[in-house]
Amino acid sequence: MAASAAVRSSMGLTLRLSRVIPDCSTCPFHRLKSCVGIVANSLRNRSFDNFQTINRHLQTSIGLYHSEEGTSGAEDSDDVVNVVYVDRSGKRIPIKAKVGDNVLYLAHKHGIELEGACEASLACSTCQVYVSPAHYDKLPEPDEREDDMLDMAPMLQENSRLGCQITLTPELEGMELTLPKVTRNFYVDGHVPKPH
Amino acid sequence: MSGHKLLFSGLKFWTPGSNKWINRLHDGVKRSGTVSFSSGNPKVCIVGSGPAGFYTAQHLIKARQDVEVDIYERLPVPFGLVRFGVAPDHPEVKNVINTFTQTANHSRCSFYGNVNVGKDVSVEELQQAYHAVVLSYGAEGNRSMGVPGEDLAGVYSAKDFVGWYNGLPSCRELSPDLSCETAVVLGQGNVALDVARILLCPLDILKSTDITQLALEALAESKVRRVLIVGRRGPVQVACTIKELREMVNLPDTRPEMVAADFEGVQEAVNDLPRPRKRLTELMLKTAMEVPGEKEQERRKKASRVWGFRFFRSPVEVLSDPDHKRTAGIRLAINMLEGSGESARAVLTGEVEDVTCGLVISSIGYKSLPIDASVPFDSHRAIVPNIMGRVQQATGLYCSGWLKTGPTGVIATTMNNSFDTARSVVEDMDSRRLDVSAGKPGSQSISALLDERGVKPVLFSDWEKIDALETRRGEAIGKPREKLLTVEEMLLEARK
Numbered sequence: 001m002a003a004s005a006a007v008r009s010s011m012g013l014t015l016r017l018s019r020v021i022p023d024c025s026t027c028p029f030h031r032l033k034s035c036v037g038i039v040a041n042s043l044r045n046r047s048f049d050n051f052q053t054i055n056r057h058l059q060t061s062i063g064l065y066h067s068e069e070g071t072s073g074a075e076d077s078d079d080v081v082n083v084v085y086v087d088r089s090g091k092r093i094p095i096k097a098k099v100g101d102n103v104l105y106l107a108h109k110h111g112i113e114l115e116g117a118c119e120a121s122l123a124c125s126t127c128q129v130y131v132s133p134a135h136y137d138k139l140p141e142p143d144e145r146e147d148d149m150l151d152m153a154p155m156l157q158e159n160s161r162l163g164c165q166i167t168l169t170p171e172l173e174g175m176e177l178t179l180p181k182v183t184r185n186f187y188v189d190g191h192v193p194k195p196h
Numbered sequence: 197m198s199g200h201k202l203l204f205s206g207l208k209f210w211t212p213g214s215n216k217w218i219n220r221l222h223d224g225v226k227r228s229g230t231v232s233f234s235s236g237n238p239k240v241c242i243v244g245s246g247p248a249g250f251y252t253a254q255h256l257i258k259a260r261q262d263v264e265v266d267i268y269e270r271l272p273v274p275f276g277l278v279r280f281g282v283a284p285d286h287p288e289v290k291n292v293i294n295t296f297t298q299t300a301n302h303s304r305c306s307f308y309g310n311v312n313v314g315k316d317v318s319v320e321e322l323q324q325a326y327h328a329v330v331l332s333y334g335a336e337g338n339r340s341m342g343v344p345g346e347d348l349a350g351v352y353s354a355k356d357f358v359g360w361y362n363g364l365p366s367c368r369e370l371s372p373d374l375s376c377e378t379a380v381v382l383g384q385g386n387v388a389l390d391v392a393r394i395l396l397c398p399l400d401i402l403k404s405t406d407i408t409q410l411a412l413e414a415l416a417e418s419k420v421r422r423v424l425i426v427g428r429r430g431p432v433q434v435a436c437t438i439k440e441l442r443e444m445v446n447l448p449d450t451r452p453e454m455v456a457a458d459f460e461g462v463q464e465a466v467n468d469l470p471r472p473r474k475r476l477t478e479l480m481l482k483t484a485m486e487v488p489g490e491k492e493q494e495r496r497k498k499a500s501r502v503w504g505f506r507f508f509r510s511p512v513e514v515l516s517d518p519d520h521k522r523t524a525g526i527r528l529a530i531n532m533l534e535g536s537g538e539s540a541r542a543v544l545t546g547e548v549e550d551v552t553c554g555l556v557i558s559s560i561g562y563k564s565l566p567i568d569a570s571v572p573f574d575s576h577r578a579i580v581p582n583i584m585g586r587v588q589q590a591t592g593l594y595c596s597g598w599l600k601t602g603p604t605g606v607i608a609t610t611m612n613n614s615f616d617t618a619r620s621v622v623e624d625m626d627s628r629r630l631d632v633s634a635g636k637p638g639s640q641s642i643s644a645l646l647d648e649r650g651v652k653p654v655l656f657s658d659w660e661k662i663d664a665l666e667t668r669r670g671e672a673i674g675k676p677r678e679k680l681l682t683v684e685e686m687l688l689e690a691r692k
Contacts, residue, residue, distance in 0.1 A: 113258075115295075115611060117291065117292040117295065117607055117608065117611065118288045118289055118291045118292065119288070119291040119294065121288035121291060122288070123286065123288035123289045123291070124289065124292070124606070124607055124608050125606075125608045126607070126608045126611055145439070147475065148437070148439045148442065148475075149439070151437060151438055151471065151475060151476070152437050152439075152472070152606055152608065153608065154608065154609060154612060156471070156472070
């Protein structure tokens with residue numbers, strides 16, 4: 001638990017540095033008092049120092065809110081890491097990201113459908129991504145707990161990782177993150193085909 | 197004049213970030229008998245507010261900007277097994293509630309708790325009111341062992357035991373007898389491991405979780421010191437996953453106790469196994485066979501509680517004490533394996549073995565039940581027959597979650613399963629296989645029906661009052677929440 005708490009607080013720092021935590025004062029949802037983040041926070045009485053997905057509402061496409069995060073100071077080329085997400089329909093989405101960005105929350109920021117049910121606490125496998133082979137080896141070894149979660153992921157492949165555990169570094173430039181196509185694969189008898 | 201008012205409300209409806217008051221104004225206009233602007237919107241009804249229900253809703257709302265989703269739930273509180281099934285010491289798994297809360301608060305989603313579909317309103321009535329009905333009410337029954345003595349005091353289903361420590365209202369009076377030294381859990385899936393772990397978990401860990409105070413107090417008095425987790429087949433066939441096994445291995449103040457002979461041939465088979473099974477089996481082998489280092493030996497010597505797997509055993513009878521009132525033991529048939537891997541079968545050898553125990557918990561699977569005679573139901577597999585979530589021989593009827601594929605899988609599995617069903621619904625709307633051109637009354641007509649029948653739904657904002665009360669009560673005693681244990685208490689808070 002201490003390890004995950006440490007991960008969580010360092011994630012909070014990463015989020016602040018990469019400016020994923022929004023400036024609420026300009027947001028129309030905040031002004032109309034219909035920001036889900038505020039409601040959820042006040043109920044749970046937590047500060048942004050705790051790790052949470054405040055940009056979660058982007059996922060259910062009240063999608064007007066991208067603009068703030070678009071140019072998060074990514075002009076400084078030392079800091080830029082270009083990655084490409086390939087969504088479940090095969091569409092390629094190039095993103096100009098920054099060193100330190102978290103692959104799960106970067107996806108959320110850009111409206112890419114990568115679920116993070118347990119909010120990066122290594123308690124689910126919904127953020128599974130396939131990492132381009134050339135970059136897979138550049139990632140640090142997965143924690144035993146990440147491997148445990150990956151073991152439960154449907155359509156596990158050799159190059160599977162959990163998106164919430166990947167932090168961008170300069171050598172990951174050009175990395176491609178493909179979302180598993182776990183669709184049309186549930187047969188009536190519950191048979192799930194092996195990954196291919 | 198009324199035309200003017202209509203126009204005004206119509207314009208308001210399309211304002212982005214619409215709030216609940218706008219919906220109510222809209223309802224007001226509808227109630228006055230005029231045709232509403234939203235009559236053209238496709239309306240979907242989802243029965244069940246667990247992960248399947250919410251993930252289906254989430255995907256529907258995202259896939260089409262015009263779909264309105266109403267989620268009906270029998271209890272006053274949402275979230276299904278995330279609230280009542282996930283173990284109290286697994287709070288991170290419950291984080292998914294935040295996603296569900298966001299969906300529920302979306303302007304095109306409404307939650308109606310305290311509505312018993314099948315009793316308060318029929319599926320046919322729902323089908324008349326909505327363009328599509330998605331059944332995602334899960335599996336509330338359990339598979340029975342079918343052995344004599346199953347009804348003795350001291351025998352419980354894992355479903356009820358888990359419901360008891362998680363505050364499910366129907367399990368509040370379970371009062372499991374924890375006065376014996378040995379407990380036998382039948383089944384070796386994650387639920388069986390959860391039960392074993394909660395039975396043996398040190399109290400100072402449990403007391404800061406959302407386990408009910410009732411269960412905490414009972415566990416504080418518990419005399420159970422040894423839990424055997426029994427399965428029909430061998431180590432390579434266990435249904436649990438490595439995270440749960442690791443938790444047992446690392447559980448403070450406990451030591452493992454296994455039978456070495458059960459692991460014959462397993463070391464040789466390990467390398468050919470697919471990765472998840474391989475890692476799991478290696479951990480089991482290590483725990484069962486490896487001679488521990490000094491530190492671990494010390495730790496095991498001091499441990500006051502014991503747990504272990506027992507393999508190749510099937511229950512044949514629960515044995516009672518001389519008064520025939522309580523469980524005194526269990527008779528297990530000894531099996532051998534035919535075949536190997538996932539498809540290995542347990543075959544009786546004819547030998548039996550008696551194990552002394554006072555508590556038997558059968559964790560051999562949940563089971564879906566039919567809630568409405570008009571819905572096709574495959575009672576052999578206990579699911580609603582479907583293809584890609586479309587219920588066979590029924591238009592406009594769908595299913596998702598365990599009701600669709602059977603009661604196995606974690607939240608991630610259910611998520612994919614539900615997204616799949618939602619995709620089928622959207623495909624059918626887009627292709628006109630589902631006719632959404634004619635307006636449907638949706639919750640308006642259902643609300644009127646329920647009103648006539650004296651049923652008052654609990655809205656999401658009402659649940660938030662219950663949520664806040666539970667959180668406050670928990671804070672007072674150092675827990676994330678102290679759950680309300682009866683429907684009456686929940687309704688009382690909801691109506692405030």
